[in-house]
Amino acid sequence: MLYLRDRRARWPGEDVLWWLLLPSPFSSLESVSVTHAIMQAHHVMRRLTAADIPKAHELEVLSYPEDEAASLEGMRFRQAQAGPFFYGLFDQSTSDLLALINGTLCMGTTLEHDTMSTHDPDGSTLCIHSVVVQPHLRKQGLATSFLRAYIREILAEHPHTLLRMRLITKVHNVGLYQRCGFTFLRPSPVVHGLEKWFEMGLDRLSLLESEGRAGRGRGREYIQVDAFTQEAFGGNPASVVFCRGGETADWMQNWAREFNLSETAFVTPSSSSSSSSSSSSSSSSTFALRWFTPTIEVDLCGHATLAAAHALWVTGRVECKSEIVFETLSGNLVARRKVEEDAEGGEGGGRGGGGGWIELDFPSEPVVKPVGDSELNKMEKELQKLYEAFGLTKAEDKRKVRERKRRELVDEQGPESQEEEEEVGSERGGTEEEDDIVFMARNRMDVLVVLTPGAFRLVKKRKPDMAILRTIECRGIIITCHAERRKMKREGMDLNAAYEGKDNYDFYSRFFGPRCGIDEDPVTGSAHCCLAPYWHARLGKTKLEGYQDSQRGGVVRMVYVPAASRVYLSGQAVVVKSGWLGM
Numbered sequence: 001m002l003y004l005r006d007r008r009a010r011w012p013g014e015d016v017l018w019w020l021l022l023p024s025p026f027s028s029l030e031s032v033s034v035t036h037a038i039m040q041a042h043h044v045m046r047r048l049t050a051a052d053i054p055k056a057h058e059l060e061v062l063s064y065p066e067d068e069a070a071s072l073e074g075m076r077f078r079q080a081q082a083g084p085f086f087y088g089l090f091d092q093s094t095s096d097l098l099a100l101i102n103g104t105l106c107m108g109t110t111l112e113h114d115t116m117s118t119h120d121p122d123g124s125t126l127c128i129h130s131v132v133v134q135p136h137l138r139k140q141g142l143a144t145s146f147l148r149a150y151i152r153e154i155l156a157e158h159p160h161t162l163l164r165m166r167l168i169t170k171v172h173n174v175g176l177y178q179r180c181g182f183t184f185l186r187p188s189p190v191v192h193g194l195e196k197w198f199e200m201g202l203d204r205l206s207l208l209e210s211e212g213r214a215g216r217g218r219g220r221e222y223i224q225v226d227a228f229t230q231e232a233f234g235g236n237p238a239s240v241v242f243c244r245g246g247e248t249a250d251w252m253q254n255w256a257r258e259f260n261l262s263e264t265a266f267v268t269p270s271s272s273s274s275s276s277s278s279s280s281s282s283s284s285s286t287f288a289l290r291w292f293t294p295t296i297e298v299d300l301c302g303h304a305t306l307a308a309a310h311a312l313w314v315t316g317r318v319e320c321k322s323e324i325v326f327e328t329l330s331g332n333l334v335a336r337r338k339v340e341e342d343a344e345g346g347e348g349g350g351r352g353g354g355g356g357w358i359e360l361d362f363p364s365e366p367v368v369k370p371v372g373d374s375e376l377n378k379m380e381k382e383l384q385k386l387y388e389a390f391g392l393t394k395a396e397d398k399r400k401v402r403e404r405k406r407r408e409l410v411d412e413q414g415p416e417s418q419e420e421e422e423e424v425g426s427e428r429g430g431t432e433e434e435d436d437i438v439f440m441a442r443n444r445m446d447v448l449v450v451l452t453p454g455a456f457r458l459v460k461k462r463k464p465d466m467a468i469l470r471t472i473e474c475r476g477i478i479i480t481c482h483a484e485r486r487k488m489k490r491e492g493m494d495l496n497a498a499y500e501g502k503d504n505y506d507f508y509s510r511f512f513g514p515r516c517g518i519d520e521d522p523v524t525g526s527a528h529c530c531l532a533p534y535w536h537a538r539l540g541k542t543k544l545e546g547y548q549d550s551q552r553g554g555v556v557r558m559v560y561v562p563a564a565s566r567v568y569l570s571g572q573a574v575v576v577k578s579g580w581l582g583m
Contacts, residue, residue, distance in 0.1 A: 043098065045149060048086045053079055055097045056088065063132035068193040070129065078102050078129065081119040085126060085154060089146050098137060101150045103128040103165070111166050111199055113190050124320055126154065128167040131176075147180045155204060159575070163204050163316045168197040204316035220244065223315065223578040224261075225307035228523040228554035228571040235554040235573070236523035237261050238307040241581065242317075243268040249290075249297065255581065256292035262518045263304035266290045267312065270327055285318045289326040289333070295517035298475065299445065300330040300365075302525010302556075302569055306358055309335035310573035334361040338570060357557070360525065360569045364560065366533040367441035367448050382472050383440050386449055389468035390459050390479070392436035399433065443530050445475040450534070456481035456508060460549070466514040476513035478527045482538070483507050483547070505555075506544045507535050523554030525569050532560040532567045 048056055056079075057072045064070075070078075079086050079102075086102040105123030106115035116127050133143045155162065168188040169177060178184075182200040190197055222241045229235025239259045241252075243266050256264040270286040289308055291301035305326060312318040324335040338357040370376050387394065393401075436455035441448050451459070459479060469477055483505040509531055511524040521527075528546060535544055544558045557570040 044090050044092050045087055045146070045153070046090065047083060048079055048088045048100065048102075050076070050079060052088060052097065056100050056102075059097060059100055059132055059134065060130060062135060063130070065193060075102075078104060078119070084157065087150055087153070089142075097134075099131075099133040099142060099146050101128065101131050101147060105162075109164065109166075109201075110185065111168060111188065111190060116168075116190065122321075124161060124163040126162055126165045128165060131167075143176060144179050147176075151180060151202065159314050161320055163319065165202045166199065167201075168192070168199050170195055170197060174198065174200070220581045221315075221578070222581055223311040224259075224576050225310050225573050226576055227303035227306040227310070227573045228525065228548075228556055229552075230572040230574065232574050232576050234552050235571075236263075236303040236521065236552065237576070238301075238304040239264045240304070240308045240311040241266050242311075242315075245269070252290060252292050253297070257294045260294050262513075262521050263291050263293060263298070263301045265301070265304040265308040266292070267308050284323040284325050284334075285312070286325040286327065287312070289328050291328075293513075293516045293518055297329075298516065300328070300362070300526045300529075302360060302362065302528065303523055303554075303571075305333060305335065305360055306525060306569075306571050306573055309358055309360070311575070313337065314575055330363060335359070336361075357570045357572055360571075362526070362529050362567050362569055364533050364562075364565045364567045365443045365445065365526070365529040367443045367530060369441070379440065379442075382447065383437065385468050385472060386437060386440065386447075386477070389465040390436075390455075391462050391464075392451070392455055392458070394437075395433050395435045442474065446527060446530060447472060447474045447477045448530055448534060449477060449479045451479055451481045453481045453484055459510070464512060466512070466519050469512055470514040473515075475516055476511050476518070476521070476524070476527070478509060478511050478524075478530060480507050480509040480531055480534075480546075504545055505547045506539060506541065507531065507546050508549045509546055510549055520550055522550040522552040523548045523556065523571075525556060525571065528556045528558055528569055529567045532558040533562070536560045536562070 053072070053075050057070075057075045060075060061069050082102070082104040085104065087100065088097050089099040090096065091098055103126045104116075104119035106118070106120050106125050106127050107123045108115060108125060111127055116129070131143055131147055133146070151165065154165075165182075166185075167177065167182070168190055174184065177200050180202070182202045185199045185201045188197040188199040190199075220241055220243060222239050224237060224239045226232055226235045226237050239255075239261055241255060241264065245268055247266065247268070252264070252266050266289070268288040270288050287308075289305065291298050291304050305328075308326070309324050312324055313320050318324055320337060326333045326335065336359050338359050370379050386392070434452060436452055436458070437449055438452060439448070439450035456479065509524075509527065511521040511527050512519065513521055527548075531546060532544055535546075536542060542560050542562075544560065546556050546558070548554050548556065555571070559568040559570075560566075561568070
């Protein structure tokens with residue numbers, strides 16, 4: 001049973017799901033005969049409103065003994081507090097309620113009486129309370145097809161917060177729930193009426209594995225994530241490949257070349273993992289993590305780490321409240337979700353994520369002073385290359401150009417042209433007597449180049465010479481400038497739309513890595529491990545926010561802790577596609 005979403009809602013403010021009689025996506029489960037009265041084209045599924053509850057309660061009472069049926073007040077509570085999990089199946093022509101399913105969220109991985117009696121919005125387990133069908137439609141497969149559809153819809157609507165479903169049932173309904181993917185867990189300790197109950201469960205990861213059996217025979221699962229953005233097609237894309245262990249570096253490099261993104265992350269469960277099955281926020285899961293560009297393996301990558309963490313949470317491989325520890329070439333890196341970040345970022349988001357912020361605990365990578373004449377001479381040569389590659393000018397050369405233009409005006413128009421000459425300035429918008437490059441230094445990976453705001457604008461209008469940049473021995477070149485937004489706008493800078501209404505950025509940056517096979521990286525998390533300590537020293541701030549002004553663009557928040565030599569990077573992420581590798 002597959003469904004299509006039709007936005008032409010028959011009920012105000014509601015999506016309507018139209019049902020087509022197609023093979024079930026639960027291919028590994030027992031199928032339902034097409035001769036049964038499963039969902040028809042005139043059946044629609046939608047969330048129940050408060051006005052629907054009296055009819056829903058009537059169906060509840062018809063379906064359970066008096067000591068087991070939920071009260072009208074209980075049904076109203078579930079609809080009001082857990083409305084996104086309260087669905088009904090209706091006959092389109094008559095608007096009759098044919099079936100209903102409802103549930104509430106709770107913490108933990110098994111059901112207890114107290115967790116079933118409340119709704120915890122932060123819970124990652126859905127407790128299904130009722131799966132009921134009108135008496136004249138029972139024993140015809142409708143409950144099976146409706147529940148399968150409900151599972152699909154709920155998992156899709158809550159891709160990174162809902163990890164599992166649980167319910168209790170009597171022995172005669174065990175087969176129904178097994179057909180829908182649930183497995184027997186234990187005799188339930190919950191006492192509800194006179195008869196014995198049994199607990200059954202369905203985990204998101206188990207369902208993914210069931211669906212992917214054919215894919216597992218072909219290769220590994222992968223997910224592509226846009227990092228440092230809350231909207232698809234922004235930020236920096238990275239593919240995340242879930243490895244099983246034993247994959248070689250050559251195999252990873254070949255797939256990174258095939259994906260042809262700035263980075264591909266390869267995640268492997270670690271033997272030292274301390275993952276806990278409880279929902280305690282103190283638990284953590286450990287994975288080995290490696291990063292590859294299309295041409296080389298790198299020691300550190302921020303956006304692909306963000307993507308890897310998001311992918312692990314979205315697929316249910318890690319509890320959304322658990323930290324993730326990545327074992328990497330740069331040491332252990334920790335990722336955690338920041339659900340309380342702020343109202344603008346929020347928690348959740350649409351399908352594939354794109355809501356809450358993720359924090360990465362990274363080492364700081366400050367620049368260091370050159371030591372000895374050889375390093376100074378090397379830096380002087382590299383500085384000259386940078387001026388040439390970016391088309392920038394030193395203060396001395398600016399003065400020479402200014403003087404030449406002054407003489408030309410005087411020769412052509414006479415001494416009275418002196419005042420007009422004062423208006424002849426550089427298109428850079430900066431002070432004529434300062435170098436376009438304010439500062440240059442290196443850390444262990446990259447070259448940091450600080451520009452005037454006007455010079456940063458000039459680079460935006462020109463295409464840097466990658467052939468020259470490729471001769472500078474480093475992972476990449478970071479260019480940055482102070483985010484003097486009002487001054488930059490006053491001086492005529494063509495600001496990216498993302499700047500508009502944003503006065504809170506501390507700096508802008510870009511990253512070029514032609515030696516790594518990346519002419520320009522859209523958003524570079526690891527570069528901010530260098531940018532944070534530099535701008536901390538300049539601005540005296542430990543909390544910073546930067547905008548990487550590439551074509552796709554992205555926002556990176558930072559908390560710099562000098563005493564610990566750590567930078568906490570925060571960003572958002574969204575899944576854009578997934579699949580299975582062919583080998």
